[in-house]
């Protein structure tokens with residue numbers, strides 16, 4: 001049997017005229033662009049295309065346009081390992097988009113991207129060892145068909161168009177302006193208004209200080225408190241290395257190592273001594289808010305362990321300064337219903353507002369809402385078991401890039417980039433065209449459970465959608481462990497001839 005080496009190389013001829021590619025990447029967010037870089041760098045003979053439903057790249061950083069939108073991880077680790085980050089550790093969406101634009105231009109990736117193509121269906125055919133990908137072209141509504149040997153799924157994990165808005169009673173009664181942060185229009189005027197923000201996660205922590213600059217008053221209504229980590233938005237090691245003339249690639253490498261080392265220590269401490277960690281977080285809040293007697297009860301004492309959900313970063317403790325200065329009021333209560341003037345809480349208080357901004361998160365969307373079939377049978381993802389959170393039993397020639405939540409997402413983009421390129425090279429050398437993962441004989445008795453054990457990581461969007469997600473086993477090989485520090489050593493050493501890989 002011939003390997004992938006015999007395939008057409010459309011990008012080297014006329015990329016716009018052929019619809020067959022060795023690899024098809026779904027999505028031009030930070031995962032898709034990073035994956036394309038690795039493919040081009042490590043498998044230069046593979047033809048590939050990126051299909052993106054939007055008119056531009058950026059994914060998450062393009063979708064979200066609310067005031068002050070920024071990362072909540074540092075860009076030294078959220079940036080790719082191959083392109084130094086030279087800005088502040090926590091960066092605006094605009095700075096991240098500029099960084100991605102540079103990656104696209106410096107590596108000539110633009111000619112591989114087809115924007116305005118929404119993929120609707122992917123069907124695998126074992127006779128031809130080929131995916132057929134159907135997409136709707138936005139410019140003319142035409143259905144366009146592609147074929148590819150390998151699918152690299154970089155479509156993210158949530159619905160970019162339909163955010164999560166709970167079904168609150170009486171919403172139609174409210175006479176003010178209601179907006180979900182994910183659908184925020186940058187032209188929205190909020191100056192001088194009384195704003196109610198529903199939710200207290202990373203998005204709330206970002207918009208509230210921005211609102212406080214111009215609004216008459218801001219109120220935050222949360223069901224339960226969140227942990228916040230306050231620090232200055234700078235990296236002293238990076239600044240010092242720059243000052244003494246070290247080159248940026250070296251600074252990037254060293255600072256990434258420093259941050260990952262510190263995060264590893266922090267994650268372990270969160271598990272081993274959560275109370276001590278919380279005391280440290282409180283000390284930082286007291287310092288940055290300028291209030292040594294800052295009151296943590298009842299609004300800033302979470303019920304879960306630090307790190308069971310993302311720890312929201314507050315540069316310079318901005319949200320706490322707003323609270324300390326009286327620009328922000330907080331309610332910790334259930335939202336019972338909307339009223340004409342605002343909302344009523346379960347305790348009977350009415351919070352009046354001219355504008356209500358929901359930061360209630362997103363809806364998880366499996367595989368970008370694409371319908372999958374394997375040899376004519378529809379794929380129900382919940383019937384599959386994941387191999388390391390990237391491949392799935394019964395679904396050949398496909399990898400999904402699902403990043404980390406406790407560490408920067410992109411660390412996994414780089415690592416899976418290496419893995420996929422190693423796998424494609426291995427297949428080519430073996431002269432095979434199909435790879436599928438399957439449980440090994442020793443996995444027969446393995447306990448199969450949900451994608452994520454709630455005790456490990458339990459954000460609401462994941463808990464709402466576990467029934468749609470693939471399943472996981474109780475062995476590390478069959479889980480997305482969210483453990484960067486172990487995967488860093490394990491992924492490069494995966495034996496591609498192991499019994500869990502079936503080639504043909």
Ligand SMILES: Cc1cc2nc3c(=O)[nH]c(=O)nc-3n(C[C@H](O)[C@H](O)[C@H](O)COP(=O)(O)OP(=O)(O)OC[C@H]3O[C@@H](n4cnc5c(N)ncnc54)[C@H](O)[C@@H]3O)c2cc1C
Nearest residue numbers: 027029030031053059060071072073119155156368408409
């Ligand atoms: C507001 C916000 C802030 C965040 N901050 C951080 C952070 O600081 N650090 C961190 O590590 N993580 C953060 N995350 C998680 C974040 O989503 C990831 O870090 C990362 O940006 C995801 O990149 P991605 O490319 O995998 O997916 P996305 O950014 O979701 O991009 C996926 C792309 O695929 C396209 N697509 C989807 N479906 C289809 C389809 N059917 N056909 C064609 N194209 C399709 C989409 O249009 C999109 O452009 C944040 C998430 C949000 C929502």
